[in-house]
Every structure is written in structure tokens, then in C-alpha cells.
Amino acid sequence: MPPQGRRGSLRAAAMPAPQLQVRTLADGAAELTLSGEWTLGALAPRIGTLVRALNEHPKPASSIWDCRQIATIDSTGAMLLWRAWGRTLPPLLSASAEQLRIFERIAAADRQRAFVSPPSSPFEWLMNIGDGALRMIRQVLDFTDLLGRLLLDSAYLLRHPGEIPRREIFANIYKSGVRAMPVTALVGFLIGIVMSYLSARQLRNFGADVYIVNILGLGIIRELGPVLVAVLVAGRSGSAMTAQLGVMRVTEETDALAAMGVSRSLRLVLPKVVALALTMPLLVLWTTAIALVGGMVSAQLQLDISYGYFFDLLPKVVPVANLWIGLVKGCVFGIVVALVACHFGLRVRPNTESLSANTTSSVVIAITAVILVDAIFAIATRQIGMPF
Amino acid sequence: MKIVSIRDLSTRLGEVLVHRGVNLELERGDVMALVGGSGSGKTALLNQIVGLRAPDQGEIRVFGQPLHGGGRAREAGLRRRFGVLFQHGALFSAFNVFDNIAFPLRELRVLDAGLVHDLVMLKLAMVELLPRHARLMPAELSGGMVKRVALARALALEPELLLLDEPTAGLDPDRSDSFVRLIRMLGEELDLTVLFVSHDLDTVAALATRVAVLAEQRILAVGSMAEVTQYDHPFIRNFFFSERGRRALPTPT
Structure with a gap:
């Protein structure tokens, strides 16, 4: 055997x-x-x-x-x-x-084994469309819900200023503002050089060298600075916010907060929104300044426009209203990025797939929303700050 | 041949010396419980047996071979011979139950889809789950089901050695009993050698044929439940002869 x-x-x-x-x-x-x-x-x-x-x-x-x-x-x-x-x-x-x-x-x-998979319906495409539409409506409703909560929280904080989550706000300002300064400066400087270089070549053809100051000033201060910073912050801080909230959902930390009677919108969402609303204009100012320096360096090298002349001319050809528009845009973009990030962060379900999908959506939607809002700004402010 | 042999193992986690000269041997067919207080390094020891951590000092051999070195193919081949049940199941949350159990089988890259399907369904039946559970996502499972699915995944590659980290933690007494019964039944049926970490005396008493006590950075005692309880040491008195312990022990001494 x-x-x-x-x-x-x-x-x-x-x-x-x-x-x-x-x-x-x-x-x-x-x-x-x-x-x-x-x-x-x-x-x-x-x-x-x-x-x-x-x-x-x-x-x-x-x-x-x-x-x-x-x-x-x-x-x-x-x-x-x-x-x-x-x-x-x-x-x-x-x-x-x-x-x-x-x-x-x-x-x-x-x-x-009685493994019956449900038969697929011939109207599946229709169901998919309906499903997508319902999901979109739910997204909008959830977003409105979040906005409403934040408004109520703000009203509450106005009456109880002692409960303003200061530590969280300051921590967020440091994380998404101070820590973002090197990267925004680097990108701003390089973009300034590139824009100045390309414009200079065209302007020289027409003998319109001096207008480099107008183009850089208006373009960077009013448009490029705020949008550039918003895109960077959406990728850097927005994704981090979504991931953080998402993981807190996965580990039930948000539930623990709610069970202790702490409003999660007040403690988690509001500080992020406030922090970005405060830091974004400052980041815009910082990045715009560095981008202009980059443009100035390039203009000096290419067109022999001295730094002093550039400085002199800038306030004469670019009305100061443009700076205000840029700063207000920065503030609004910051609020948009933070809201979108938190919205998607709170939608994360407890699995890895959902976390990655929501983080992706957060960044993509935030950038798209920023561009949309920028278009609205462009139309609304078309009479303001134009030199001619 | 010893299934697992640990010789003079010392482990340092950060500043803390967790093990100092640990010796332990596991024979074929043993169902050994590794008990010890919180923070005594039970899980750290298990992680080293599994090979998640290379031993700092000393030697661990599984099936007579060291776990590290000798090329990727050798390491992978050795690791396929044991299954691990992690404390919280560690199911892949992006896969449903079916794909979780199928994952190690598909990783072999030689089995066709039909065979994988049949094997997964067999494992599912072995851990007493129903075919319809195969489509659930881990997030939709109860704690007991997570453990069962994780057990099915650990058994997917027909291991000879099964390592369990706190198999009954987080289960209510009823579920815990039935899970212990399932492990014991499968262990006998599949001729498994089992090493499990637990601080639940009921689980230890119901499952283990041998008990190893880890305290004071070393193995204090190894042997049957009766032998180990003879050993006079504050930890053992505390663990086995507390009010709770007396209830779980089969024959009060």
C-alpha cells in the first residue's frame, strides 16, 4: 500500500x-x-x-x-x-x-451553488443615464447641504466667538499657505520668464518693446497669478484635504466627532475654508510679485528694459484696481477649492477605490470650478481696471 | 522537521527591547497558542515569522528554511506554503469577496478562470459562507464574515501552516465560538499546523493543543494547558487563574 x-x-x-x-x-x-x-x-x-x-x-x-x-x-x-x-x-x-x-x-x-446573476435589462443604457442624472442631483444637493451648514456654523460663531476653531484655522494656514510658498514662487518665477520671453520676441517685431510692461502687468496681476495659484493649491492642498477627510471617514473619526457632539462641518470644514480664503490672496500677492520679477529679469536680458524703468512704468500702465481684482479672485478661488475638496472628502466611502476616485474628482472639479468662476469674473469686471 | 523554529531571537522596536533570546519550536500538527500580556510582542513575533520584518538578531526558520534571501522566487514559494489571518482581516477593500479569495490563486498565473472560480466557491463553502456572499464588498460584511473571508483567503493556496493574529478579537462570544469551531474543524480536515496569537482564554482553551507563554521578553513556558498552568509566575497566575480564567479552564486545579 x-x-x-x-x-x-x-x-x-x-x-x-x-x-x-x-x-x-x-x-x-x-x-x-x-x-x-x-x-x-x-x-x-x-x-x-x-x-x-x-x-x-x-x-x-x-x-x-x-x-x-x-x-x-x-x-x-x-x-x-x-x-x-x-x-x-x-x-x-x-x-x-x-x-x-x-x-x-x-x-x-x-x-x-444557486448562483443566479440577475438578467441584464434591455433598457440598461436608459437606467445608466438616469442613474448618472440622479447621482449628479445628489451631488448638487449634498454640496448645497454643506454650504448651508457652513452658513449656519458661521452665524453660530458670530454669536459665540469663543468657539471659533482657532487652532485648526492656524494649522491650516500654515499647512496650505506657508508650506505652499516655495513651490508657488518657483512656478511663478518660471512662468514670468517664459511669458516675458515669448512676448518680447513678438513685440520687438513691431518696435513696441515698452508694452512688455503692460502685457506682463495686466496678464499676471489680473489673470495668471490668481489662476496659477488656484491650480497649484487645488493640486497640493485640495487633494490633501480630500484625502484627510476621506481617511477620517474610513477610520470613523468623523463619526467619533459627531458622537461627542462636535459639529464636523464646524471643526473640519470651516477651518479649511477660512484658512484658504485668508491665505490664497496672500499667496496670489506673493506669486504675482515673483512672476513679475521673473518677467523683469527676462525683459532686461532680452529688451534692455532696466529694472528701474519697469518699476516706474508698472503703476502707470496697470491701474491698481487690477491688483484688487486679483486678490478678490484669490479669496474666492480659495473658498471654491476648499469647499470642493471637503465636499468630496466627506463623500468617501470606506474603501481604497472610493478614496482615490474622490481625490481625483476633488482636484479635477476644483480646477474646473476655478476656471468657470474666473470666466464669470472676467465678464463681471470687464469695465473695471482696463487702462484704455 | 520543525515547521517553525525560532532560535535566540531578539527584537528591538525603537527604543524598547521586546524579545531577548526567544526560543520556540512548532511541530507538524501542533495547534499552538501564543499568549502574553498587551505589548509583550506577540504580534511582533508573528510578523517576524511571517517575514514582514527580518529578525534583528537570532534566526527564524519556517519549514526548515530562512524566510529572507535566496531570490524572489524562493521567498515567494516559501511564503505560499503558509496562510496568514490578520487581526482585522486585511481584505482588499477595492475587491469583492470573490476577488479577494481569488487573488492569491490568480497570482500563480497558471490556473484558468473556471478552475479559480470553482476553487473560490469551494473555499467559500468551507468557511460556511453562501455563494451569494461572493459579490459583497468588504465594507458590507459583518465582523464575523470578514474573518471568515480572510480565513478563506488564507486557505486559498492550500497552506500547511496557518498563522492567526487574534482570530476571535472583536467577535461576540457566540460568533467567536463558532469561528473557533470552524478553525478547529478545518485544521483537522486539512491537516494544518496552526500558530495563533490570542489573549482570549476561552479561545486558547478551546483551540490550542500547546500553549506558549510570552512574558518578560522571552518564552516563559511551553506545553499543554495543564503543564503551563503548573508553572509559577505572576503573569501565568494572573492570566489563567483570574476569575475569568477559572471559568474557561476545563479542570480547575
Whole structure:
């Protein structure tokens, strides 16, 4: 008798490969003798050939199957045979009681299988459209809900100024404002150089070198500075806010806050919105200044416009209203970015997929919203601050 | 051959020396409980056996081989021979139950989809879940079901050794009992060697054939429940002979 234990002590030392021997008997029936290790580890390297060999016997029911030589069999090996047999025990089978128990277990699992997947409806496309529309409406409602809460919170804080979450606001100002200064400065400086360089080449063709100051001043202060900072902050702080709120949702921290009677919109969302509303104009100012310096350097190198002349001319050709427009835009963009980030952060469901999807949406929607708001600003302020 | 052998293991977590000269051996067929107080380094020891952390000092051999070194294929091959059940299940939250259990099987890259499907359904039935549970996402499962799915995933590659970190933590007594019964049944049926960490005396008493006590940075005692309880040490008195302990022990001494 071959060893019958499921795990012979030899297993690790030498794993005899699973084998299938076929002998055709006098009456034309086939006798299949299985031997070796029919375990996942031993089967994996040669499973393709074994499955093919097993499937070469179209009549498993009329063949003789001898499993007694199998040293070890686990559910993978048993499942392989079970599938070759057409999900039933062949009538001519010799196997040990232990092996039969494994097959019985598989048969029991098979009996449970009543796996009905619901039929797909012919109107699935319509359902998808409706589903999408409903989801969009829900998004808008949720966003409105968040806005309303923040308004109520603000009203409450006006009456109870002692409860203003100062620490959180300051922490957020530091995280999303101070820590953002290097990267916005670098990007601003480079953009200033590029804009100045490209404009200078065109202007020189027309002999209109001096107008570089008008173009840079107006373009950067009124338009590019605020939008640039908003895009950077959406990518940098907005995504961080969404991820933070999202993880707090996953770990039930937001629920813990609510259970302690702390309003999560007041403690988590409001500080972020306030912090960005305060820091964004400052970041805009900072980035705009550095971008102008970059433009100035490039103008001096390319067009020989001295720094002093640039400084002198700038306030004369760019009305100061443009600076105010830029700062107000910065403030509004900051509020938009923070609101969108928090909205998506609070929508995260407790799984990794949802976290990544919401973080992506947060950044994309925030940038899109910023551009939209910018367009509205452009139309609303078209009479203000134009030099001519 | 010893399934797991730990020799002179010392572990330092930051500033704290957690283990100093730990020796432990696990024989084939053992169901060993590793008990110890909170912060005694049970989970740290388990993580090193699993290979998540290389031992600082000393040696750990699983199936007679060290876990680290010798190339990726050797390490992966060795790791496939044991299954791990993490304390909180550690199911992949982006996959549904089916894909979670299928994941290690698909990673082998040799099994066809039909066979993987049948094997997953078999594992699901083995942990007493229904086929319709296969489509649920981990977030939709109760605590007991998470443990069962995680157990099915740990068993997917037909391991010889099963490592469990707090298998019954967070389950109510009823669920905990039935989970222990399931582990014991599967352990016998699949001829598994089991090492589990627990500080629930009921679980230890119901499951373990041998108990190892980890305290004072080393293994204080190893043996059957009766042998270990003979050992006179404040931790053992506290752990096994508290009011709660007396209730769980089968024969009060």
C-alpha cells in the first residue's frame, strides 16, 4: 500500500510530480492510474499538460480511475479531477476514504451553488443615464447641504466667538499657505520668464518693446497669478484635504466627532475654508510679485528694459484696481477649492477605490470650478481696471 | 522537521527591547497558542515569522528554511506554503469577496478562470459562507464574515501552516465560538499546523493543543494547558487563574 496520509513526511524533501498513466484494457475501456502529489504546489508547474491529458478521455464515466497511488491530494487536485469527471464521481473509482471525504466536500459546495446573476435589462443604457442624472442631483444637493451648514456654523460663531476653531484655522494656514510658498514662487518665477520671453520676441517685431510692461502687468496681476495659484493649491492642498477627510471617514473619526457632539462641518470644514480664503490672496500677492520679477529679469536680458524703468512704468500702465481684482479672485478661488475638496472628502466611502476616485474628482472639479468662476469674473469686471 | 523554529531571537522596536533570546519550536500538527500580556510582542513575533520584518538578531526558520534571501522566487514559494489571518482581516477593500479569495490563486498565473472560480466557491463553502456572499464588498460584511473571508483567503493556496493574529478579537462570544469551531474543524480536515496569537482564554482553551507563554521578553513556558498552568509566575497566575480564567479552564486545579 502506498502511504495514505494526506501529508507524507517526505513532502518537503522530495515532491513526486503528479502523474497520470493510461492503460487500455482488453475490452476497450481505459484504466487511469493517478500517482504522485496532487497538490497545488506540485500541480502548478505542469497544470496545462495534466488538464489536457485529463480532457483527452471523453468518457470519464466508463473509464476506471485509480486514485490509491496518490501520495497527497488537496482541494485543488481534487477540483481538477472533479472538473474532468463532469462534476460527479465516476462509477468505477477506487479511492481512499480520506480522498472520498475531499470529493464529498466539493460535492457539498456544488450543491449550494444557486448562483443566479440577475438578467441584464434591455433598457440598461436608459437606467445608466438616469442613474448618472440622479447621482449628479445628489451631488448638487449634498454640496448645497454643506454650504448651508457652513452658513449656519458661521452665524453660530458670530454669536459665540469663543468657539471659533482657532487652532485648526492656524494649522491650516500654515499647512496650505506657508508650506505652499516655495513651490508657488518657483512656478511663478518660471512662468514670468517664459511669458516675458515669448512676448518680447513678438513685440520687438513691431518696435513696441515698452508694452512688455503692460502685457506682463495686466496678464499676471489680473489673470495668471490668481489662476496659477488656484491650480497649484487645488493640486497640493485640495487633494490633501480630500484625502484627510476621506481617511477620517474610513477610520470613523468623523463619526467619533459627531458622537461627542462636535459639529464636523464646524471643526473640519470651516477651518479649511477660512484658512484658504485668508491665505490664497496672500499667496496670489506673493506669486504675482515673483512672476513679475521673473518677467523683469527676462525683459532686461532680452529688451534692455532696466529694472528701474519697469518699476516706474508698472503703476502707470496697470491701474491698481487690477491688483484688487486679483486678490478678490484669490479669496474666492480659495473658498471654491476648499469647499470642493471637503465636499468630496466627506463623500468617501470606506474603501481604497472610493478614496482615490474622490481625490481625483476633488482636484479635477476644483480646477474646473476655478476656471468657470474666473470666466464669470472676467465678464463681471470687464469695465473695471482696463487702462484704455 | 520543525515547521517553525525560532532560535535566540531578539527584537528591538525603537527604543524598547521586546524579545531577548526567544526560543520556540512548532511541530507538524501542533495547534499552538501564543499568549502574553498587551505589548509583550506577540504580534511582533508573528510578523517576524511571517517575514514582514527580518529578525534583528537570532534566526527564524519556517519549514526548515530562512524566510529572507535566496531570490524572489524562493521567498515567494516559501511564503505560499503558509496562510496568514490578520487581526482585522486585511481584505482588499477595492475587491469583492470573490476577488479577494481569488487573488492569491490568480497570482500563480497558471490556473484558468473556471478552475479559480470553482476553487473560490469551494473555499467559500468551507468557511460556511453562501455563494451569494461572493459579490459583497468588504465594507458590507459583518465582523464575523470578514474573518471568515480572510480565513478563506488564507486557505486559498492550500497552506500547511496557518498563522492567526487574534482570530476571535472583536467577535461576540457566540460568533467567536463558532469561528473557533470552524478553525478547529478545518485544521483537522486539512491537516494544518496552526500558530495563533490570542489573549482570549476561552479561545486558547478551546483551540490550542500547546500553549506558549510570552512574558518578560522571552518564552516563559511551553506545553499543554495543564503543564503551563503548573508553572509559577505572576503573569501565568494572573492570566489563567483570574476569575475569568477559572471559568474557561476545563479542570480547575
